[in-house]
Amino acid sequence: MKKSIILIDKKLKKHFSTPFKANNSPQPLDMLIATILSQNTNDQNSFKAYQNLKKYFNNWEEVKNSDTNIIEDKIRIAGLGAQKACTIKNLLDELYKDGKNYSLSNLSKLNNEKSIQYLTQFKGVGVKTASCVLLFSLNKNICPVDTHVHRTLNRIGLVKTNSPDKTFFEINKNFPPKISHSFHTNLIRLGREICKPKNYKCSICPLLEVCEFNNKNFEINKKSKQQSFMLLDNI
Numbered sequence: 001m002k003k004s005i006i007l008i009d010k011k012l013k014k015h016f017s018t019p020f021k022a023n024n025s026p027q028p029l030d031m032l033i034a035t036i037l038s039q040n041t042n043d044q045n046s047f048k049a050y051q052n053l054k055k056y057f058n059n060w061e062e063v064k065n066s067d068t069n070i071i072e073d074k075i076r077i078a079g080l081g082a083q084k085a086c087t088i089k090n091l092l093d094e095l096y097k098d099g100k101n102y103s104l105s106n107l108s109k110l111n112n113e114k115s116i117q118y119l120t121q122f123k124g125v126g127v128k129t130a131s132c133v134l135l136f137s138l139n140k141n142i143c144p145v146d147t148h149v150h151r152t153l154n155r156i157g158l159v160k161t162n163s164p165d166k167t168f169f170e171i172n173k174n175f176p177p178k179i180s181h182s183f184h185t186n187l188i189r190l191g192r193e194i195c196k197p198k199n200y201k202c203s204i205c206p207l208l209e210v211c212e213f214n215n216k217n218f219e220i221n222k223k224s225k226q227q228s229f230m231l232l233d234n235i
Contacts (some may be wrong), residue, residue: 002176004158008207010181012186015206019185019230022059026235028104029060029095031137032119034235035129036087041079042230049078050235060102064092087124094122107133112142112172131172135180136232142172143180148191155195157212185230193226 026034033053038046052074055062063071072085092147095102107115112134119130127145134140143149145168153159154169194201202208203221 001171001173002160004210005171006176006179007182007210008156008158009183009186011206011210012190013182016186016189018182019189022233022235023140024189025137026043028107028137029102030235031059031133031232032091032104032125032129033060033088034231035132036084036091036124036172037075037078038231039080039084039129043229046078047229047231047234049075050231052077060092061096063088064096064102083124087122091122091125102131107138112140115140126130127168131168132232135184136235141175141177141180143175143184144168145171146188148195149184149187151197152187152191152195155211155213185233188230189226 034046034050037049053063053071056074057066067091068082068085068089071088072081075084075088078084092102095104096210099106107118110118113130115134115138116127116130119125119133120127131142134142135138135144145153145164147164150161150164150167152162153171159167159170161170190205190207194205200217201221202211202216203218204215204223206210208216
């Protein structure tokens with residue numbers, strides 16, 4: 001699998017280029033809350049919701065002490081406002097009880113497995129959200145798996161799994177160093193622009209030669225609109 005991941009990464013970078021990566025990594029808690037906001041919506045809307053929180057509140061302690069309905073109002077554009085507001089409020093409450101601070105600095109001392117276990121103890125924080133914090137904030141060698149990554153890797157034939165979490169644990173057993181960010185980010189672009197759930201465009205796919213998907217579609221070959229803005233590289 002390691003060689004296959006490296007080959008896929010090379011082909012994706014040739015097609016999409018090496019993706020942008022922020023020079024200054026955000027604080028883990030900033031990244032965690034941004035990732036919570038990104039659930040079940042697009043990057044543009046979740047980015048606006050994150051900016052709204054940052055503009056209205058001076059710090060995360062103010063968010064913790066705020067009424068849930070005010071938080072919900074500020075993040076409404078990201079969808080599932082009530083649910084996400086409760087998740088964020090609960091997270092901040094639990095962090096305050098745990099260590100009376102909001103830094104998540106303890107993550108730097110934990111390995112990937114322990115970090116995932118720690119973050120997923122909070123209600124509303126799943127494996128994908130936790131792994132995004134490790135990759136985008138702490139630069140850990142770990143590849144988060146969302147629905148796009150799960151779908152594309154199964155179609156390609158790299159894994160045979162029935163959920164994103166199972167795909168995550170399968171590919172991260174021994175992930176090649178230094179390419180987790182490009183691999184993850186470019187697979188998302190592939191899933192958004194080419195390897196869509198429906199109307200996928202096999203004729204313009206950079207992975208056509210290595211893809212084992214049986215039900216290929218060569219009827220649609222029009223180039224898709226680029227969707228290169230990635231929320232978590234802009235926090």
